[in-house]
Amino acid sequence: MQDKKYKIALVGYRLSGGGLEKVMSSLSIYFDIINIEVHVILLEDFITYSYGGKLVNIGTMHFSNTKFFAKWKSLIYLKKYISENDFDQIIDFRYRLKPLKELIYSFFVFNSKTIYTIHSSKLATYLPNNIFVTKLITRKKTLVCVSNEIKELIKQKHNLSTKTIYNPIDLSHISKKAIENNAFDFEYIIAIGKYDAKNVKQFDKLIASYSKSILPKNKIKLILLGVGENNSELKMIANQLKVEEEIIFLDFDENPYKYLTNAKFLVLCSKYEGFPMSIIEALACNTPVISFNCVSGPKEIIIDRENGLLVENQNFEKLTLAMNEFISDQKLYNYCKKNSLESVSKFSIEKIGQEWLDLMKIDINS
Numbered sequence: 001m002q003d004k005k006y007k008i009a010l011v012g013y014r015l016s017g018g019g020l021e022k023v024m025s026s027l028s029i030y031f032d033i034i035n036i037e038v039h040v041i042l043l044e045d046f047i048t049y050s051y052g053g054k055l056v057n058i059g060t061m062h063f064s065n066t067k068f069f070a071k072w073k074s075l076i077y078l079k080k081y082i083s084e085n086d087f088d089q090i091i092d093f094r095y096r097l098k099p100l101k102e103l104i105y106s107f108f109v110f111n112s113k114t115i116y117t118i119h120s121s122k123l124a125t126y127l128p129n130n131i132f133v134t135k136l137i138t139r140k141k142t143l144v145c146v147s148n149e150i151k152e153l154i155k156q157k158h159n160l161s162t163k164t165i166y167n168p169i170d171l172s173h174i175s176k177k178a179i180e181n182n183a184f185d186f187e188y189i190i191a192i193g194k195y196d197a198k199n200v201k202q203f204d205k206l207i208a209s210y211s212k213s214i215l216p217k218n219k220i221k222l223i224l225l226g227v228g229e230n231n232s233e234l235k236m237i238a239n240q241l242k243v244e245e246e247i248i249f250l251d252f253d254e255n256p257y258k259y260l261t262n263a264k265f266l267v268l269c270s271k272y273e274g275f276p277m278s279i280i281e282a283l284a285c286n287t288p289v290i291s292f293n294c295v296s297g298p299k300e301i302i303i304d305r306e307n308g309l310l311v312e313n314q315n316f317e318k319l320t321l322a323m324n325e326f327i328s329d330q331k332l333y334n335y336c337k338k339n340s341l342e343s344v345s346k347f348s349i350e351k352i353g354q355e356w357l358d359l360m361k362i363d364i365n366s
Contacts, residue, residue: 003030004037006251006362009082012093014046014059017194017252019277020119023146023167024093025049030168034364039085041076043094048254054166056081059134078111087359090114102137111214112140115359118162119146120274121296123153134158142359146275149296166300167275168352170345174284178261188221188248189323192256192278194271195227195234200271203227204237211241213323220327221291223248259287263320265308265326265333269319273297283307283344288336290322307336307343 008031012024020129021285024040029052031038038053045059063073082090092114096102105214118126127134143162145151151162189210191199210222224247229232230250233365238244253259256278259267266282275297279289283301289308291298292315304310309322326333345351357364 004035006088006364007037007039007085008091008360009039009041009085009087010076010093011041011090012043013095013099014042014044015040015051016046016048018190019167020093020117022277023050023117023119025051026170026349027091027170027185027353027356028052029170029264030349034353036362036364039087041078041081044079048252061136062153062214071351075104082109082111087113088362091188091356093119096126096128096137097124099133099137101149102128103133106137106139106141110141115144116143116144117146118150118274120153120271121147121153123150124155127154127158131158134160144359147296147300150274153296160277161206163348164358165355166347166352167280168349169277169280169284169347171284171345174257177255178257178285180255180258182258182262184248184259184262186221186222187219188223188263189208189215189265189267190223190225190259190282191267191269192225193227194252197223197366202233202269202271204269205316206269206319207237207247208241208242209232209320210323211238211243213320214327215323216243216246218327219246220264221246221248223250223263224257225256228251228252229292256281257285260287263287265290267319267323268292268294268298269316270294277299279308280344280347286337286340288326288333288340290319292319301344303339303343305332305336307339309336 009029010024015021015025028040029040032052039056040051040053041056043058045057058074064070120176145162145164146167148164152163154160156243190251192227193208227249230330238247260282266289274296279301282289290303292313293299302308302310311318
């Protein structure tokens with residue numbers, strides 16, 4: 001690492017579970033491959049995704065038996081580590097839910113070489129609702145959004161200047177993982193995401209929409225991938241609607257591509273998004289997508305009737321009709337499938353990685 005000219009820190013809570021963490025994983029590997037010294041700093045000990053560079057897992061460090069002092073000492077450790085390493089750039093992938101905590105991070109931990117990322121259209125997840133506090137927290141920081149819709153929302157609410165850089169995908173990695181056997185020999189559609197108390201993915205309503213479609217009669221099943229073990233309510237709904245035999249519930253799998261590549265299409269019916277990785281990953285597997293035109297992301301990925309179908313936001317009746325259309329109109333389906341992979345080439349890790357290098361003014365060829 002001593003011979004590397006540039007030095008970057010990626011700071012996040014974990015490397016497991018969602019799209020944000022996948023972005024952090026992909027960028028760390030990309031920066032490491034192009035000979036940038038990368039330090040992946042985690043505040044919690046959850047790792048299922050691969051990474052590049054040096055791992056600094058603060059989540060494994062036991063500073064105190066008292067929760068308050070443990071958090072305070074981990075903060076001091078992070079501040080000291082960042083100060084001692086004098087990074088050329090810090091990219092912060094954390095949620096920022098507590099204003100007081102973020103003021104401390106902004107003024108005493110992160111310096112002016114820090115980029116704050118915003119991965120959700122629910123801005124309060126990353127920027128406090130209080131406009132004055134947000135301005136204090138983001139002073140001397142660069143803000144990167146994962147969609148133009150989020151960029152516009154921040155402009156309207158906080159009047160802050162931001163940069164849009166889309167989430168990247170490693171097309172080569174996906175193509176290699178997609179050929180693994182998934183053991184299913186039946187036709188199916190797929191939806192991906194965690195089922196929790198917030199019910200952002202709305203799998204309960206998707207099951208109802210699916211049950212009204214022509215898919216069950218055509219023996220086309222619905223796979224819900226990543227829902228976790230707390231899915232008894234979903235199973236009960238499926239039972240009530242008499243489609244329990246047609247729905248497959250799967251836990252998180254670090255290789256979703258083996259399921260995506262054999263699916264007829266992916267369905268996304270979230271309340272809101274940031275820049276949904278499941279959509280670009282499905283398209284990268286040559287699998288077209290049906291998605292609500294929710295805030296934010298889908299309309300910046302899907303070209304209606306070109307690589308998928310965009311459905312009026314939160315209209316589940318039209319979602320059912322869209323699923324029916326993809327089954328009954330084979331010509332339309334084949335056309336969208338043919339365009340799927342090429343439509344996401346602009347999100348390749350090489351192209352998105354270069355956008356990050358340009359933003360940070362890093363020239364690896366100099």
